Amino acid sequence: SKIFLDFLPAYRVGVKLCETSNHEEMEEEIAKGCDVVYIETPTNPTLKIIDIRRICVAAKRAGAIVIADNTFASPINQNPIQLGADLVIHSATKFLCGHSDAMGGLLAGKKELVKKVFQFREINGASLQADPAYLIARGMKTLELRLERQNASALKIAQYLQSHSKVSEVFYPGLENHPGHAIAKEQMRGFGGVLSFSLDGNYEMVKKFLKKLELVHLAASLGSVGTLAGPPRTTSHVELTEAQRQMLGIPESLIRYSVGIENVEDLLEDLEQALAAL
Structure with missing residues (x-):
């Protein structure tokens, strides 16, 4: 941007x-x-x-x-x-x-x-x-194999987060209530391995939550075999001002979560324990 x-x-x-x-x-x-x-x-x-x-x-x-x-x-x-x-x-x-x-x-x-x-x-x-x-x-050489796993895991995690009381919003085109779901379904074969979500709280809650994750690397990148997470505020969009992020529709409480190829049940348990600590 x-x-x-x-x-x-x-x-x-x-x-x-x-x-x-x-x-x-x-x-x-x-x-x-x-x-x-x-x-x-x-x-x-x-x-x-x-x-x-x-x-x-x-x-x-x-x-x-x-x-x-x-x-x-x-x-x-x-x-x-x-x-x-x-x-x-x-x-x-x-x-x-x-x-x-x-x-x-x-x-x-x-x-x-x-x-x-x-x-x-x-x-x-x-x-x-x-x-x-x-x-x-x-x-x-392993792109297709990795994406098959990441697509499936990301959808399962997005569905889990959508039903959690401490999550205010989930952004993932594979969810049927996503505003762009119909278009995504038409032009995509899979919905991808990246999702983002907002916690029902402020940035301090985001920091507390991220510290509690045990199986996730906190990093600015995405698309890796290992799951990566971080807030755009301090990673992908750190060079923008808060006003510029606001203009682009990026909440300060947003967390980007790039799903790796780990066992999805392990990742769900990790999310559950981190959210329970809030």
């Missing part, structure tokens, strides 16, 4: 942020004219869902390129290019690598567009080194 809020405007690139759950607003803004439509679905960290095909139709009508961040879904669960996107990006550090031991990014899409990016990176750097490239390629 900081790229769009601070960095691009500093280079005099015009940016318009839209409420991603309001497709009509997005279509209206696209129709006014733009060069690029950048979307992320599911979004980080509140897992809103964007109708990729619908937005791509609007973008093509305006002559814009569509770039989709598919990190949360992974190629196993969702393929934006098949729905009309021109370019797809992944933080390969996350699900593609899957072991929290390499950092990198991947780009896929139309050959002529990828070539432009490749030539720019050739001259300006930085390029992915051989070691992390190898680790990411290794991780991708």
